[in-house]
Amino acid sequence: MLKINNLHAVVGEAESQILTGLSLDVPAGEVHAIMGPNGAGKSTLSYVLTGRDGYEVTDGSVELGGKDLLDMEPEDRAAAGLFLSFQYPLEIPGVPTMTFLKTALNAQRRARGQEEMAAPEFLKKARAIASELKIKPDMLKRPLNVGFSGGEKKRMEIFQMMMLGPSFIVMDETDSGLDVDALRIVADGVNSLRSPERGMLIITHYQRLLDYITPDKVHVLAGGKIAASGDADFARLLEKEGYDKYAA
Amino acid sequence: MLPSAVIEKLPHRRMEAWKWTDVRRAVRDEVSGLSSVMTPRFTAPDGVSVTQGAAHPSDHVMGRLAQSFSDQSWNIYIPRGAKAAEPVLIEDMNRGHGRFAVMVDEGAEATFVEYHKGKAGSFANIEQNIHLAKGAKLIRIIVQDDPDDMTRIATSCIAAAEGTKLEQYILSFGGALTRLETRLYGEGANIEAVMNGAYLLSGSKHTDMTSHTELSHPDCYIRQSVKGVVTDKAKAVFQGKFLVRRDAQHTDAEMRHDALMLSERAEVRAKPELEIYADDVACAHGNTIGALDDSALFYMRQRGISLAEAKALLTEAFLASVFDDMDDEDMRESLMGQIKNWLGASYGV
Structure with missing residues (x-):
């Protein structure tokens, strides 16, 4: 599904080397977690995968479902099925959540050569998912994320994710800003999306989220590459022992 | 009057109020409309009269120029207490000098919709003198969209009596040179005015939104928000002034201009000004120029x-x-x- 091979990337005008030969394979149907100390390159990985300006790949390759991701514009990567749940979701003033999402969904469908989704069907789907995530219908009329609390923004990321139905999901520090109840709602949403056709990469500093979303594999990202890998229990060990021994 | 003589009378950049909108330089003597009178088209609902008659003298540079071509103006009258169900439409202001006098009489309410859309290679000069009598309400919607070789100057002087309400919304897509100027003179207390505008300019278009708001009586409320976007080599000018005289106590006035510059070669010139002589007022202005996030x-x-x-x-x-x-x-x-x-x-x- 997602194949990252020997990925090197630099960031910003200073061109600091953040990823230094990262390789990772997440097959369809699996959920992998990436843990690591601050500054290890976790967020950089999420931005390199999604094609943000200012993150330059100097070597290596990334394929999603056999397609070369690195050659694509961010919107084409999204249409190819890649979704990033942002650590800090952006506020989009003046654009109502529903307008935003309908525009996004139909842009992706057009790019994939599918029919646009009609308004009634879209509304019905949005209402059902909103109620599952305990999002008040009123919030969907408001400009996206404007004035929302940290927890509401994260819930809105999951809402978008469930509406768009991507084939590969990257979650960047999704648990930050969530209380236990919100964490459970978010995790239930994510778990409902687990399927044999879909892969997920969960980037997190703490093991807490992994109590609710059990990963198939856990990797440590340190010094710009995968320093160690293990199963779900490995996350608990890391939480106990810390990342010191992996530090470069 | 020969076109060259008309050009001699046009305002130019050495005049402070026209420093960013040099009309004299923009106009060539072969443009059409430079020395002719405008023939606008009106659609007026029942009860609103449109007639031609003697015009009042003008004290504005472009108004005086229009006056030298015609001592007549189009006079639009909204009778006392009338509440027009449909808007008054003014169209075909596509070239020449046009003079308009609007009277919204006591307690009357009207909406004006103006379409300023010209023809290639033309010049238009529009002078409007608007009088709002006590308690009158006027909504103006002004849409301007000219070809990129057309120059248009439209100047509105609005005298507002006590208890009047004005709402003005401008949407401007520019031209070779476009200036939409509003001069509001408060002649009584308790005036409420909204004077908003948006400009969207591409290519080498130019829009100038200039306004002058002068208050001399207490308890007036003014809100002005002009926003715009410029791309390519387009140029926008915003000049706004609030002049609050000594007797205009408890004035509550706010002026904002916010622009998005989407190209390095585009230009935005802004000059917000407050001149305040009353000591118990709330007046503010703000100006931002930025890019998309x-x-x-x-x-x-x-x-x-x-x-x-x-x-x-x-x-x-x-x-x-x-x-x-x-x-x-x-x-x-x-x-x-x-x-x-x-x-x-x-x-x-």
């Missing part, structure tokens, strides 16, 4: 929205607030529709 654009692209569409959505959202207070939903939709069309064409959505 890169982080927001990336976020939208990550959701599958193309760069062009993301820019269009953010720009539309930025401009929309200018028309938020409009009561007429259909008119608001129509203005937003024109904005969407422009964004679609200019950003290549």
Whole structure:
């Protein structure tokens, strides 16, 4: 599904080397977690995968479902099925959540050569998912994320994710800003999306989220590459022992 | 009068109020309309009269020029207490000098919709003298869209009596040189005015929104918000002035100008001014010039929205607030529709 091979990337005008030969394979149907100390390159990985300006790949390759991701514009990567749940979701003033999402969904469908989704069907789907995530219908009329609390923004990321139905999901520090109840709602949403056709990469500093979303594999990202890998229990060990021994 | 003699009378950049909008330099003597009289078309609802008659003398540079071609003006009268059900439409202001006098009599309410759309290679000079009698209410909606070799100067002088309400919404797509100037003179207490505008300029178009608001009586409330977007080599000018005289106590006035510059070669000139002689007032002005937020654009692209569409959505959202207070939903939709069309064409959505 997602194949990252020997990925090197630099960031910003200073061109600091953040990823230094990262390789990772997440097959369809699996959920992998990436843990690591601050500054290890976790967020950089999420931005390199999604094609943000200012993150330059100097070597290596990334394929999603056999397609070369690195050659694509961010919107084409999204249409190819890649979704990033942002650590800090952006506020989009003046654009109502529903307008935003309908525009996004139909842009992706057009790019994939599918029919646009009609308004009634879209509304019905949005209402059902909103109620599952305990999002008040009123919030969907408001400009996206404007004035929302940290927890509401994260819930809105999951809402978008469930509406768009991507084939590969990257979650960047999704648990930050969530209380236990919100964490459970978010995790239930994510778990409902687990399927044999879909892969997920969960980037997190703490093991807490992994109590609710059990990963198939856990990797440590340190010094710009995968320093160690293990199963779900490995996350608990890391939480106990810390990342010191992996530090470069 | 020969075209060259008309050009001699046009304002130019060595005049402070015209320093960023040099009309004399923009106009060539072969343009049409330089020495002719405008023939506008009116659609007026029952009870509103449109006649031609003797005009009042003008004390404004462009008004005086119009006056040298005609001592007549189009006089539009909204009788006392009348509440016109339909708007007064003014169209075909496509070239020449046009003079208008509008009287909204005591307690009357009217909406004016003006379409300023010219023809290639033309010049238009419009002078409007508007009088709002006690308790009158006027809504003005002004849509301007000219070819890129057309010059248009439209000057409105509005005298507002006690207890009057004015709402003005301008949507400007520019021309070779466009100046839409509003001069509001408060002649009584308790005046409420909203003077909003949006400009969207591409290519080498130029729009100048200049306003002068002069208050001499207490308890007036003014809100002004002008927002715009410039791309390519377009140029926008905003000049706004609040002059609050000593007796205009408890004035509550706010002026904002916010511009998006989407190209390095585009230009925005802004000059917000407050001149205040009363000591118990709340007056403010603000001015920002910036670009679209890169982080927001990336976020939208990550959701599958193309760069062009993301820019269009953010720009539309930025401009929309200018028309938020409009009561007429259909008119608001129509203005937003024109904005969407422009964004679609200019950003290549």
